[in-house]
Amino acid sequence: MTVLDHRDQADPDLVPGWLPGATAPRTDPAPLLPDAEPLRVLGTPAADKADPGLLRELYRRLVAGRRYNQQATTLTKQGRLAVYPASTGQEACQIAAALALREDDWLFPSYRDTLAVVARGVDPLQALTLLRGNAHTGYDPRATRTAPLCTPLATQVPHAVGLAHAARLAGDDTVALALLGDGGTSEGDFHEGLNFAAVLHAPVVFLVQNNGYAISVPLTRQSAAPTLAHKAVGYGMPGRLVDGNDAAAVHQVLTEAVERARNGGGPTLVEALTYRVEAHTNADDATRYRQADEVAAWQAHDPIRLLADALRERDLLDDQLVAEAAEEAEALAARMRAEFHADPDLDPMSLFAHVYAEPTQQLREQAAQLAAELAAEAEVHTR
């Protein structure tokens, strides 16, 4: 095997970020062995061949997802959600990826991936309890085969590997899909998870939604790799690069990777190129670290617009679908407003319910203390 050393050419400042409309997706300062090169499907006309039913479903869900992002952000401004990391602009990545899974597959989302969680069938309101602040996880991970939204970056990656490994040992053809961002690829757990996955030949797929920024830090300060998909090569697994704003392309690449894992082909790393149109969260100010024209370029490459164009080209987008999708989205937003404008039912005594299978003596005493405090408070209120 020839090992090519191109380290002298690698200057992180010179690796350009990929922008929509660029003729070449990205320059490649470190050519890889031919059979190891990540497959690029940027610009692949996946939508031309995709099932019309799938495209129409993606359209509906993307429109609803966009509205969900908008409504959740509004609710933070009204103090009704504690925080919301919007995925506006990333709807195609999340929804198309989740739809590539079978019902008995598992999803391991990170905190920005509520739309993927909803696409798994989790109730849209239950998916938000973490961000509303009334419960860490509002849904049953086992029943929905959707792990809790994971906040510590990339720590969910080895979980997906372990679950996929256990499924393979059990003889099940279940696949695990881990979602993370470009910043997460710098974490040690990303490295350890991918290495374990390749060594164990686990049926797992890793989707990096490269949205350009880890809060304020651009990708060029995160990695000097020619693409994040190239990282797959070092682990001995295929890497795939896909336009994350092209829902049909994301669905195609993820479906291939998931089926490959299901059929014993082992793990795949997919990098989806997308953009975080909004700030990191409602508490962030993105104007401090990025230019408006960059945002505008990506807004011109909007996932819903791309999908609508593809649908129109195939004569699949009629007024009825547009109206129905808008109606569904508005109904969802109305449900969110109704639910979240009411105060949630909170049970302070639930604090002690699930620390251990059985509370320790010390926890029982502390629960009694809180119960006494609550009783005293109630007495003051009734007086």
Next chain:
Amino acid sequence: MTTVTREQHGLRTGTMAQALNTALRDAMRADASVHVLGEDVGALGGVFRITDGLTAEFGADRCLDTPLAEAGILGTAVGMAMYGLRPVVEMQFDAFAYPALEQLFSHVAKMRNRTAGKLPLPITVRVPYGGGIGGVEHHSDASEAYYAHTPGLHVVTPATVADAYGLLRESIASDDPVVFLEPKRLYWGKSEWDPAAGVEPIGKAVLRRPGTSAVLISYGPSLPVCLEAAEAAKAEGWDLAVLDLRSLVPFDEATACEVVRSLGRAVVVHEATGFGGAGAEIAARLTEKCFHHLAAPVLRVTGFDIPYPPPMLEHHHLPGVDRILDAVARLQWEE
């Protein structure tokens, strides 16, 4: 008249290392969902041979040699447990477990709570811990306080061969995550034990030696030192009781308080550094709950507040008989 051998009674003589190995083997035989994973646990049988023979008997999938990455090992175990397995993770040494602390603190300890009880993680993390074996740096940390400070974890540490077997079996069977701290310097001590006899459950402290003057409260690697000190104390006219906590979480406050109230004098002994250590918590609780029964403040004998020393100096750091007896002498006997 036929003679019944000790073996027929179920008694056997063995080391703590052998008892732990037997516990793993018996747990894996009893429950196919028990999987062992870690570094060098396969053909080698672990650097301390605790997993000796498990791959040969159960196969490489049940006793898995993993890549060298502790966060990856524990994170993978989390996913395995989510799918219904009962992983037993071996961390090679106390200080080598630190890369896995984020997985332990943020996920293993919290998953039951984060999911309102829907996703408990029955993971046992075995950690050979503590000094006194002549290990060079990073091989001798007494790391129990880090674990005991984290809600959601049980923290168990045996001091006898019988407890090593019984507590490890119970830890593996527990639906909660358990950090199982194995005192390295007790691995090779032999004693007679009966695997079928059973031991007190996790969370129950055991009086290893009754006494009338004062009680030494300890656990794991320092327990034999306390028994030795109690023996030596007889010459000074003190009849010392020795209480083995066996687990820091749950902490058997009821038994500890009962003994302290009856004797009025107590010294907590552990080799971990003292500041913010388990002894501080225990001494504070005993003082809060037993104040009017105390004839003297609850004292602590611990390692110094220093990074673990080089092996040729470690005997100055580890609490020994003399330091324990010095503390006993300070329990205000004249007043």
